[in-house]
Amino acid sequence: MNTVILLLNFMSVFMLLNTSKEAILHNNLLEKLIKNNALKVKIIGLIVVLLSFTTSALTYGITTGILINLTLLLLTLSILILFNPIKEANYKFLILLFIISITIEFLTS
Numbered sequence: 001m002n003t004v005i006l007l008l009n010f011m012s013v014f015m016l017l018n019t020s021k022e023a024i025l026h027n028n029l030l031e032k033l034i035k036n037n038a039l040k041v042k043i044i045g046l047i048v049v050l051l052s053f054t055t056s057a058l059t060y061g062i063t064t065g066i067l068i069n070l071t072l073l074l075l076t077l078s079i080l081i082l083f084n085p086i087k088e089a090n091y092k093f094l095i096l097l098f099i100i101s102i103t104i105e106f107l108t109s
Contacts, residue, residue: 001059003102005069008052009076010094015045017080024085049073 018031019038034041052073057065 009072012045012048013076015041
């Protein structure tokens, strides 16, 4: 469940970060779609943030879930702000990372 919460946080932060006016866009179809539909993507991003907080609160309890999700949100924000301008973390690498993470999570639980 930690991987799902992290994935929801990553998706929401990625959407909200690329709708910014100062966002550095590259020749990526996903980023262009996000930039062209900024208002819809901001609404979807906020809904996904609320979904991740709700999932975290239901999994760990209200207070612990909010604290864990805030920590994951800050971690995700810092990683994306560092790596987004240099485009070091492409989507193929991130998909592979999440698949490995979810596999390890299910094998150890």
